[in-house]
Amino acid sequence: MTTDTTADVTAHDIRLVVLDMAGTTVADGGLVELAFAAAAQRLGADPESMLDHVRATMGESKISVFRHLFGEEAKAQEANRAFEEAYAGLVDGGRVEALPGARETIEELTAQGRTVVLTTGFARTTQDAILAALGWRDLVPLTLCPADAGGRGRPYPDLVLTAFLRTAAADDVRQVAVVGDTSYDVLTGIRAGAGLVAGVRTGAHGDEAFRAAGATHVLDSVAALPALLGGEDWKPATGS
Numbered sequence: 001m002t003t004d005t006t007a008d009v010t011a012h013d014i015r016l017v018v019l020d021m022a023g024t025t026v027a028d029g030g031l032v033e034l035a036f037a038a039a040a041q042r043l044g045a046d047p048e049s050m051l052d053h054v055r056a057t058m059g060e061s062k063i064s065v066f067r068h069l070f071g072e073e074a075k076a077q078e079a080n081r082a083f084e085e086a087y088a089g090l091v092d093g094g095r096v097e098a099l100p101g102a103r104e105t106i107e108e109l110t111a112q113g114r115t116v117v118l119t120t121g122f123a124r125t126t127q128d129a130i131l132a133a134l135g136w137r138d139l140v141p142l143t144l145c146p147a148d149a150g151g152r153g154r155p156y157p158d159l160v161l162t163a164f165l166r167t168a169a170a171d172d173v174r175q176v177a178v179v180g181d182t183s184y185d186v187l188t189g190i191r192a193g194a195g196l197v198a199g200v201r202t203g204a205h206g207d208e209a210f211r212a213a214g215a216t217h218v219l220d221s222v223a224a225l226p227a228l229l230g231g232e233d234w235k236p237a238t239g240s
Contacts, residue, residue: 009195011231015170017109018163018189020180021120023058023203024222025102026130031090032058038086039079043070058182058204061121061146061153084123091129098134099202101223106139108226115169118143119159121184142167154184157192164192177229179222181205186213198225 022028036054037047050069057065062083066076090096106116117140120127124145131137142163146153149162160178170176177196178189181203189197190213198217199210210218219225 009174011229013175014177014196014229015114015175016164016167017114017116017177017179017225017229018160018194019106019116019118019222020182020185021118021127021130022122023181024179024185024200025099025106025118026096026134027099027202028091028096028130031087031095034090035083035087039066039082042082043075043079045070055204057184060155060182060184062123063146064153080123084126087122088126088129091126091133096130096133098136099221099223101221103134103136103139105222105225109229110140112226112229114229115142115167116140117163117167119163120145121153123147154182155187155191157188160188160192160194177225179219179225183209183213186210186215190214196229198228 019025022032033051033054036050040047040050053069054065063076063080066079066083067073070076070079109116122145124147127143127145131143144159144162146159149158152158160176164170164173164176173193174195176192176194177198178185178192178194179198179200180186181200182205183199186197186199196217197215198219199205199207199215200219200222201207202221207218217228219228
């Protein structure tokens, strides 16, 4: 499936690559659900009654998810703090690792002369804990969480547009590639006008959700991205 954003865009036009973390470049072994359960229990809620919504909204800003689940802003903020604390504790326990080929992908994209930015729906403290655990603090020039983009995370385009503005790596939003494992990642790229918006099959959502959100490409993993951007297989892909 193609969208208007890909018109006249070639692989070599892409100057800025915005990558999601958990599920796209980072494997966390289901820690999001475990941390959500801990947060719900702290507020006296039943985690099982919330898990379907949590799974369906993977990729969305976590505070937005809690606002939907708890309604009241104070409870949502408390739940979000509990979630971040629980997730950070699990990260410190060594429960995260880079997905196969993720670091090599970032290094190769950089060697191609492209700028890579890592984004997340987590808070800054959690993002920093993940980066530290992986030894990725100096891997990219910029990492962004919702607070860095005015507080709005996915599916708003703010994270992508903030990366575009802060790096000044591209002259046109069509020179931006956005890659993630959820429909929310895809939607934020489409809304930002990115020239390439790819879903990867290593996380929460699959091909049907990616296509429905408007993905220009679907990849088995982020490791396929350097070859795609190298022009070896530049075509809209809804299958393999």
